[in-house]
Every structure is written in C-alpha cells, then in structure tokens.
Amino acid sequence: MNLDFLKKAEAAKPKLTVKTHTVKGGQVLAERETVVYDFGTHLVGYPKIWFSSVGAHYDAPALIKVRFCETAQELEEDTSSYNGWISKGWIQDEIIHLDVLPCAYAFKRRFAFRYIKAEVMATSPKYRLRIDKVSVKSVTSAPERIPVCGSSKREKAIDKVALKTLSECMQYEFEDGPKRDMRLWLGDLRLQALTNYQTYRHNDLVKRCLYLFAATADGEGNISQCVFTKPDVAPDDQSLFDYSLLFIPTLYDYFKETGDRQTINDLLPLAEKQIEIAKKRFDGDLIKDCDKLGWCFLDWSLDLNKQAGAQAVYIYAEKTLAKLLKELHRDASPYEKDVASKSAKAIEGFYDKERGLFVSGKQRQISYATNVWFVLAEVFKAKENALLLDRLQACKEAIKPITPYMMHHYVQALADSGNIGEARKVIGEYWGGMTERGADTFWELFDPEDPDQSPYGGKAVNSYCHAWSCTPAYFFRKYFAEV
Amino acid sequence: MNLDFLKKAEAAKPKLTVKTHTVKGGQVLAERETVVYDFGTHLVGYPKIWFSSVGAHYDAPALIKVRFCETAQELEEDTSSYNGWISKGWIQDEIIHLDVLPCAYAFKRRFAFRYIKAEVMATSPKYRLRIDKVSVKSVTSAPERIPVCGSSKREKAIDKVALKTLSECMQYEFEDGPKRDMRLWLGDLRLQALTNYQTYRHNDLVKRCLYLFAATADGEGNISQCVFTKPDVAPDDQSLFDYSLLFIPTLYDYFKETGDRQTINDLLPLAEKQIEIAKKRFDGDLIKDCDKLGWCFLDWSLDLNKQAGAQAVYIYAEKTLAKLLKELHRDASPYEKDVASKSAKAIEGFYDKERGLFVSGKQRQISYATNVWFVLAEVFKAKENALLLDRLQACKEAIKPITPYMMHHYVQALADSGNIGEARKVIGEYWGGMTERGADTFWELFDPEDPDQSPYGGKAVNSYCHAWSCTPAYFFRKYFAEV
Numbered sequence: 001m002n003l004d005f006l007k008k009a010e011a012a013k014p015k016l017t018v019k020t021h022t023v024k025g026g027q028v029l030a031e032r033e034t035v036v037y038d039f040g041t042h043l044v045g046y047p048k049i050w051f052s053s054v055g056a057h058y059d060a061p062a063l064i065k066v067r068f069c070e071t072a073q074e075l076e077e078d079t080s081s082y083n084g085w086i087s088k089g090w091i092q093d094e095i096i097h098l099d100v101l102p103c104a105y106a107f108k109r110r111f112a113f114r115y116i117k118a119e120v121m122a123t124s125p126k127y128r129l130r131i132d133k134v135s136v137k138s139v140t141s142a143p144e145r146i147p148v149c150g151s152s153k154r155e156k157a158i159d160k161v162a163l164k165t166l167s168e169c170m171q172y173e174f175e176d177g178p179k180r181d182m183r184l185w186l187g188d189l190r191l192q193a194l195t196n197y198q199t200y201r202h203n204d205l206v207k208r209c210l211y212l213f214a215a216t217a218d219g220e221g222n223i224s225q226c227v228f229t230k231p232d233v234a235p236d237d238q239s240l241f242d243y244s245l246l247f248i249p250t251l252y253d254y255f256k257e258t259g260d261r262q263t264i265n266d267l268l269p270l271a272e273k274q275i276e277i278a279k280k281r282f283d284g285d286l287i288k289d290c291d292k293l294g295w296c297f298l299d300w301s302l303d304l305n306k307q308a309g310a311q312a313v314y315i316y317a318e319k320t321l322a323k324l325l326k327e328l329h330r331d332a333s334p335y336e337k338d339v340a341s342k343s344a345k346a347i348e349g350f351y352d353k354e355r356g357l358f359v360s361g362k363q364r365q366i367s368y369a370t371n372v373w374f375v376l377a378e379v380f381k382a383k384e385n386a387l388l389l390d391r392l393q394a395c396k397e398a399i400k401p402i403t404p405y406m407m408h409h410y411v412q413a414l415a416d417s418g419n420i421g422e423a424r425k426v427i428g429e430y431w432g433g434m435t436e437r438g439a440d441t442f443w444e445l446f447d448p449e450d451p452d453q454s455p456y457g458g459k460a461v462n463s464y465c466h467a468w469s470c471t472p473a474y475f476f477r478k479y480f481a482e483v
Numbered sequence: 484m485n486l487d488f489l490k491k492a493e494a495a496k497p498k499l500t501v502k503t504h505t506v507k508g509g510q511v512l513a514e515r516e517t518v519v520y521d522f523g524t525h526l527v528g529y530p531k532i533w534f535s536s537v538g539a540h541y542d543a544p545a546l547i548k549v550r551f552c553e554t555a556q557e558l559e560e561d562t563s564s565y566n567g568w569i570s571k572g573w574i575q576d577e578i579i580h581l582d583v584l585p586c587a588y589a590f591k592r593r594f595a596f597r598y599i600k601a602e603v604m605a606t607s608p609k610y611r612l613r614i615d616k617v618s619v620k621s622v623t624s625a626p627e628r629i630p631v632c633g634s635s636k637r638e639k640a641i642d643k644v645a646l647k648t649l650s651e652c653m654q655y656e657f658e659d660g661p662k663r664d665m666r667l668w669l670g671d672l673r674l675q676a677l678t679n680y681q682t683y684r685h686n687d688l689v690k691r692c693l694y695l696f697a698a699t700a701d702g703e704g705n706i707s708q709c710v711f712t713k714p715d716v717a718p719d720d721q722s723l724f725d726y727s728l729l730f731i732p733t734l735y736d737y738f739k740e741t742g743d744r745q746t747i748n749d750l751l752p753l754a755e756k757q758i759e760i761a762k763k764r765f766d767g768d769l770i771k772d773c774d775k776l777g778w779c780f781l782d783w784s785l786d787l788n789k790q791a792g793a794q795a796v797y798i799y800a801e802k803t804l805a806k807l808l809k810e811l812h813r814d815a816s817p818y819e820k821d822v823a824s825k826s827a828k829a830i831e832g833f834y835d836k837e838r839g840l841f842v843s844g845k846q847r848q849i850s851y852a853t854n855v856w857f858v859l860a861e862v863f864k865a866k867e868n869a870l871l872l873d874r875l876q877a878c879k880e881a882i883k884p885i886t887p888y889m890m891h892h893y894v895q896a897l898a899d900s901g902n903i904g905e906a907r908k909v910i911g912e913y914w915g916g917m918t919e920r921g922a923d924t925f926w927e928l929f930d931p932e933d934p935d936q937s938p939y940g941g942k943a944v945n946s947y948c949h950a951w952s953c954t955p956a957y958f959f960r961k962y963f964a965e966v
Binding site: 056057059060061062063085086087088089090094095097098099100101102103109121122123124125126180181183228230231234235236237 | 539540542543544545546568569570571572573577578580581582583584585586592604605606607608609663664666711713714717718719720
C-alpha cells in the first residue's frame with residue numbers, strides 16, 4: 001500500500017450533504033397488511049420509521065418486513081425466490097422486531113430506493129400497528145443540483161435522470177451503484193469523471209479516487225478492478241485488462257480538466273506501467289485470446305468474445321498515454337511506434353475486409369463492443385469509422401450492447417466519427433427507453449428487447465441507479481452544445 | 484395513575500448486574516452452513532457476535548439468520564410454520580445483514596437462551612464467513628447465587644434449576660418469563676415473592692411490583708392482570724378474578740416478611756377493594772358461572788370450568804385479608820362473617836358428598852384446580868383436606884394441572900394438609916420430569932403426558948424459563964427444612 005497516495009486520497013475525502021425527506025403516515029395495519037410509501041424520487045440514505053399501536057396496549061413484539069425498492073416493479077417481486085450467484089445479501093429486505101411501541105426505528109444501514117414497502121408479519125390480537133411517519137436522511141457528496149438541459153421534453157427528462165444518477169453515486173467515493181456494489185470501480189469512475197467535468201465539477205472526488213487506485217496497486221503496478229474502503233482501504237484481488245488500461249484516459253481527462261501537475265507527477269509512472277503490464281498479453285503485436293470469464297470486461301455479456309476489443313482498448317489507452325506525454329513535453333515515440341504496429345496487426349488479424357467489420361476470436365464473432373472500441377481507438381480515420389458504424393448497425397448478427405456502459409462507448413464512437421445526429425438519436429431511444437419505463441435513475445442493465453435481463457441469475461440484485469449510465473448528461477453538454 | 488405510588492415503585496427500581504459470558508468461535512461457514520453455540524446454561528441478556536471473512540476481501544453483505552433457543556429441542560424446530568394466535572414476534576429469530584467485515588454485531592434486543600444457532604443465508608462466491616467469538620452480557624437484579632439445597636441428586640438438580648429460573652426472571656421487575664412476556668403478572672409475582680423470601684431476599688423488588696400494580700389500578704380499584712413498564716408504566720386492559728384477589732396474600736406475605744408498615748398503610752385500602760369488587764360476581768353467597776374465556780385464570784387449561792375454583796380463591800383471599808387486619812389490630816369481623824357464609828354456600832353448592840370432591844359448573848366438572856383451591860381456602864380442616872386430596876388423586880376423570888403454576892398450588896395444598904412426603908414426591912416427579920428432559924430453567928407449561936403442549940397453537944412461542952415454576956426452591960427451604 002502506498003501510504004503517501006493513501007494520505008492524499010484521504011485528504012480529498014468529501015463531506016456528505018444530508019437532507020431530510022419525510023412522508024406522512026397514519027396508516028393502520030393489521031397482520032399481513034402492507035403499505036407502500038413513495039418518496040417521489042430515488043434516494044440514497046438512512047430511513048427511519050415511526051410506529052405506534054392502535055387498540056389495547058401493545059403486548060407482544062411486532063414483526064415487520066420492510067423492503068426498499070428502487071423501482072415500482074420491484075415492489076411486486078418475490079425476492080425470496082432469488083437464487084443467483086451473487087449474494088442475496090444485496091436484496092434490500094429487512095425483517096425487524098419492535099419490542100416497544102410507540103418507537104422510532106432508525107435503520108443503521110444505508111439504502112437506495114424510492115419506495116418503502118412495509119408488511120406487518122405479526123402483531124397480537126390486541127393491537128394493530130400504525131405507521132405515523134417515514135423519513136429518510138439522504139446523503140451525497142454532489143453539490144446542489146444544476147440546471148437541466150436538452151431540447152425536447154424527452155431529452156430534458158433524460159438529462160434530469162442522468163444528473164440524478166450521478167449525484168446518487170457520489171458519496172465518499174464515486175460508487176458504481178448505491179444499492180450494489182456501493183464501491184469504486186475503475187470503468188465506472190472514468191465515465192463518472194467525464195460527466196462530472198460537465199456537471200458537478202467535484203474534481204477533488206476524482207482525484208481522491210485516482211489516488212485510491214494508485215495507493216492499492218500492487219508492487220508490480222497492477223491496478224485492481226475496484227477498491228474497498230471499509231473497514232479499511234483495500235484492493236480487490238482481481239484486475240480487468242481493459243479497466244486497468246482505462247486508468248490512463250481517466251488520468252488524462254483529469255489533467256485536461258484541472259491542470260493538476262502534482263497528481264500527474266505522482267501517477268504517471270503507474271499509468272505507464274499499465275501499458276507494460278498489458279503488453280505481456282500479446283504474442284508479438286497480436287493479443288492472445290482468453291476464455292477466462294471476466295479477464296476483460298467490455299460489456300456484461302456472457303457471449304462476448306473479448307480478444308479484438310481488448311486489443312482496441314490497448315491501442316486507445318496507449319494513444320492517450322502518448323498524447324499525455326506530449327502535453328508534458330516528454331518523449332512519446334516508443335508508445336507511438338507500438339501503437340502503429342499494434343494497429344497494423346489488429347487490422348491484419350481482426351479486420352474482415354469483405355464485411356468491413358472487425359471480428360473477434362476463433363469464431364470471428366462480430367459485436368458492437370469490438371467495433372466500437374476500434375472506432376474509439378481511431379485505427380481508421382473518422383470518415384471510415386462512420387461507414388464502419390453504419391455497417392455495424394446494418395449487421396443483424398452483431399452482438400448488441402447490454403449495458404449503458406457499452407452503450408456509452410457506442411455513442412462516443414458515433415460522436416467521434418462525426419455522427420452527432422445518430423449519437424443523439426441513440427441516447428433518445430436507449431436512455432429514453434428507461435425514462436419511459438419510469439426510471440428515476442438510470443439502470444445498470446437495460447436491454448430494450450429483454451428488459452428483465454440479469455447476468456446475476458435474478459433481477460432482485462440488479463442495480464437501478466448505476467454510475468456508468470449517467471453519461472447522457474456528459475453528451476448533452478459536450479456535444480449537443482446548442483441545446 | 485397514582486403518581487405517589489408510581490414514585491415509590493420507581494424509587495425501588497433495582498440496578499441490574501451485568502456479567503459477560505463468552506464462547507470461542509473459529510468456525511468457518513459457507514452459504515447454508517450452520518453452527519450452534521452452547522453457553523452451558525440459560526442466560527438472559529444481550530448477545531454480540533464477532534464476524535470476519537475468509538478468502539478474498541468480502542465483496543457483498545453477508546446475510547445471517549440467528550436463532551436464540553432456550554432448549555436444545557428448539558434448535559430443530561421449524562419456527563416458520565408457527566401460526567398460532569399469539570404474536571410470531573415472540574419467536575427469537577433474527578435475520579441480519581453484515582455490510583462490513585470484520586465486524587462485531589451487537590444485538591440491541593434482549594434474548595433468553597442457552598443456545599445460539601447461526602445460519603449463513605448468503606455470502607458471495609469470494610468469501611466464507613468466520614465466527615470469531617460470541618459473547619453475552621447477561622442481566623439480572625438477583626443477588627449473587629445462593630447455595631443449592633436438596634437431599635438427593637435429583638432434588639439438588641431441581642433446586643438449582645428453580646433458583647436459576649427465579650434469578651433469570653428478576654429484572655427491573657419480577658417478569659413472568661424473560662423470553663415471553665417479559666412482564667409483571669400478578670399470579671407470577673405472588674409465587675416469585677414467596678420463593679424470593681426463602682432465597683434471594685430482594686424484598687424491595689417485591690415492594691416495587693406491589694406499588695406498580697397499585698399505581699396502575701383504575702379509579703374503581705380494579706387491579707390489572709399485568710403491568711407494562713415500557714415505554715411508560717401502564718396497566719393492561721384486563722383483570723383476572725383470581726389474580727386481582729391474590730393481591731391480598733401477596734401483600735400479606737410481604738408484610739409478614741418485612742414488617743413494612745408504610746407499604747401496608749398505603750396498599751391496604753386497595754386490598755380491601757378487591758373483595759368489594761369480587762363480591763359483585765356473586766349471587767348471594769354463590770359465585771356466578773362465566774363462560775368468558777380468561778375471566779379467571781386458575782390454570783392454562785381451555786377445558787377447565789372456573790366457577791367453584793373462583794369461589795375458593797375468593798374465600799382464600801378474604802381469609803388472608805382478615806388475618807392481615809387482625810395483625811394490624813383492626814376489625815376483621817365483617818370479612819370473617821362473609822368467609823363463613825361463602826364457605827357454607829360453597830359446600831352446599833359445589834361439594835359432591837358422594838364423591839367427596841368439589842365440582843364446578845353445570846357439568847359438575849372435577850378438577851385439581853377446583854379442589855386444590857378449596858384445600859388452600861381451608862374450607863375443611865387439614866385432616867379432611869388430606870383425605871380429599873387422596874380422593875382427588877384417585878379420581879381418573881379429574882382434570883390435571885397443566886402448568887407449574889397450578890402444580891405449585893397442588894403441592895402447597897399437600898403441604899398445608901400435612902402430607903409433606905407426597906408434596907415432595909410430586910415435586911420430584913413433576914419438576915424432576917423437566918430436569919430429566921434437560922431443563923436449565925423451569926418451563927411455562929409441562930404436561931408429562933403431552934410434553935409438546937402449547938395453549939398458543941404452537942410451541943415456538945412457549946416460554947422455557949417461567950417464573951411461576953420456580954417454587955420448588957420455596958418448598959425445599961420452607962417445608963423440607965431437614966434437607
């Protein structure tokens with residue numbers, strides 16, 4: 001652990017703004033009856049419920065099941081049937097006893113929700129339960145709300161939800177999702193930081209997160225995919241090929257935004273290290289394929305072959321490193337040479353000239369992930385890339401994005417290749433698909449053709465406020481400036 | 484509410500002694516695995532469990548079900564199937580989330596148990612849960628343990644369990660049971676006080692409880708069957724015919740033990756009031772029958788007819804009042820006259836000369852409850868009573884005691900009529916039946932012929948440490964003095 005970096009991370013730890021939201025109660029519930037409270041929008045915070053008894057003096061503990069739901073749909077779900085591979089512990093269901101009535105029950109855990117559903121599992125024949133008041137102390141490290149933009153009702157709705165999504169994920173760190181994992185992930189951080197620069201401009205929070213990753217890198221410079229901060233700062237034991245490389249553009253974007261030379265001086269060696277480490281995955285200039293699930297992320301799709309996309313991310317990151325070095329008036333030529341040979345080899349190895357698309361793996365799989373990353377890596381020029389994206393759109397078999405994370409990169413690729421109109425259309429359709437389904441915050445996963453998707457074996461653990469989906473607020477301000 | 488009495492009750496509120504009990508952990512549990520910790524004896528207190536993770540850094544909340552069991556048998560019970568008429572909230576099952584590991588989870592609720600069973604409902608594929616330590620801060624207002632008595636291994640075992648039972652129920656009040664209802668009940672109080680005088684001699688706790696009942700009596704002098712103390716002191720909305728009358732002997736016993744004239748002066752008018760109130764249930768000198776369940780307790784038997792027993796309790800209480808008045812050099816003659824006429828009428832109305840037993844109700848039901856109370860009321864002389872009890876024992880159809888509460892009165896009746904040997908034998912058999920089944924504390928209910936009995940529709944809510952069963956410690960010291 002680099003204690004100097006850790007100290008710098010801790011020095012940039014933000015204070016949280018606490019705000020109280022209250023809904024009126026008054027409902028009287030008998031055993032097995034339920035009530036739902038709607039706070040009107042998504043909140044992250046600490047709930048408190050005021051209970052009393054109606055009838056004779058309470059003479060037995062009341063037993064209550066309290067569910068915290070991010071979406072209205074979750075209210076009706078049978079969470080007990082969830083049997084997926086990630087922890088049931090993420091399901092925001094609590095079973096509580098009330099020994100004394102009246103009482104104010106303050107939950108010690110933080111929840112992410114819009115709705116609170118309370119079900120009386122037991123009272124006694126002598127009393128019914130009354131819920132007198134429900135309140136939430138919401139927390140965020142985002143500054144006060146900023147004005148919404150967008151040129152249509154739909155765009156304004158999307159922007160509002162995007163801003164909300166980002167602010168809900170801004171806590172002591174940029175969290176991936178305030179319901180799950182409540183944790184700093186590198187891939188999410190990069191998109192949050194980009195959106196933050198266009199919106200809340202809480203740049204010290206980006207700095208803190210960069211230092212947290214740097215502090216927890218291992219002796220060889222491997223950056224973890226995510227960082228734990230409780231009970232102490234600690235790295236996860238896994239790295240992702242693409243996430244580690246994306247440390248470079250995250251650092252570059254931060255420098256472009258802030259001009260903070262001290263941070264660059266501290267963290268540049270680690271950024272360079274990422275190229276050195278990633279290079280080991282190559283046979284000459286061609287990246288090795290790997291069937292280990294999760295070695296490289298790209299998108300939350302189990303079918304996706306990652307080989308070609310990983311090479312594209314490498315080129316993208318190395319190009320960014322070269323740009324950064326040049327801005328610092330340092331020698332970038334070894335990286336530029338490497339970019340050139342890796343790009344040439346990528347075209348040779350992955351580009352299917354007949355189809356005009358990049359393919360990946362032995363099965364020569366076509367996917368948005370692969371092609372989008374080659375566009376972002378600017379292996380071809382903008383005009384060629386625009387045509388490539390047209391062909392991609394027309395390709396029925398191409399594996400589509402499943403996460404807003406991958407969808408962000410698709411929109412970025414459209415913007416980079418000059419097709420702002422299509423970029424905007426995609427945002428309207430994809431993110432608009434969520435707002436039209438009533439989203440208060442954007443979701444971790446959204447497949448318009450299969451909205452009940454979950455890679456976890458059950459929707460009950462999906463996150464419905466997820467950082468990586470906040471980028472419409474970035475695109476609106478950076479690319480659709482006339483709005 | 485009589486605030487003067489309340490003040491006196493509060494002034495006598497005891498301090499609790501806190502003691503820490505620890506069992507070593509070290510068990511590593513995967514999802515669905517369980518572990519049981521045995522504290523070696525029954526405890527009342529606040530548990531704390533130290534958890535940590537084994538494997539990679541914890542990356543999801545752990546979900547644990549923790550059950551607190553008074554008996555080993557409960558460990559195997561399916562509590563989720565309980566569907567009886569009193570609150571499921573009494574079942575000592577907790578479902579907790581652990582968001583940060585390692586952690587020490589301190590339960591805020593008080594539990595009564597010997598065993599703690601923890602079941603891991605969820606971790607994540609990356610870690611298993613380790614329980615490092617389990618401790619309990621036990622609480623009681625009983626003084627340090629006192630020497631066990633008894634002339635055999637069995638009697639010593641019974642006495643030890645009886646002492647433990649009483650001390651576990653001695654908290655800020657004499658509670659009926661530390662699992663359920665955790666509350667001051669008049670019928671229990673009387674037996675606890677009797678045992679207390681022979682053992683812990685915490686007489687201020689008796690005083691406090693007498694004042695709590697007196698403070699919460701209504702304007703007409705009706706004493707509640709039980710008193711709530713949380714959040715504030717308050718009476719229950721029900722009175723029991725026999726319990727209210729038993730305020731008189733409870734006060735009398737307290738006076739005999741302490742000579743505390745101040746308390747007698749305060750509470751005697753209320754004691755007299757009980758006779759006045761009870762008298763209203765009579766048609767002339769014969770008590771009215773009542774089919775309302777629970778108007779008079781006597782025993783936890785749904786089949787029991789209470790008419791005759793209630794009249795016996797009345798006579799017993801009124802006789803005690805007369806004794807008390809005489810000791811205070813006051814005029815007891817109106818009560819003595821009433822006792823005489825009520826006794827005569829009872830014999831006329833309830834005594835079946837042919838069978839030589841008291842009967843109750845239209846069905847002329849024979850029960851231990853009815854006959855025992857007539858023995859205690861000394862409607863006949865001791866020798867006659869001894870014969871009556873012999874006939875009772877021989878009567879196959881007599882409804883037997885189901886609670887240790889009723890069993891106490893049977894043993895008292897045997898002792899009062901001079902049959903110490905039989906009293907002792909009954910204790911050995913009945914209470915010994917519980918110790919032989921592994922009881923650390925005596926139970927609320929014990930029917931040797933049907934040990935799985937519950938009047939609540941399910942054993943899961945039965946109390947296995949119940950005040951009214953502590954009286955062997957009283958009998959051993961008061962009647963079997965040679966032991």
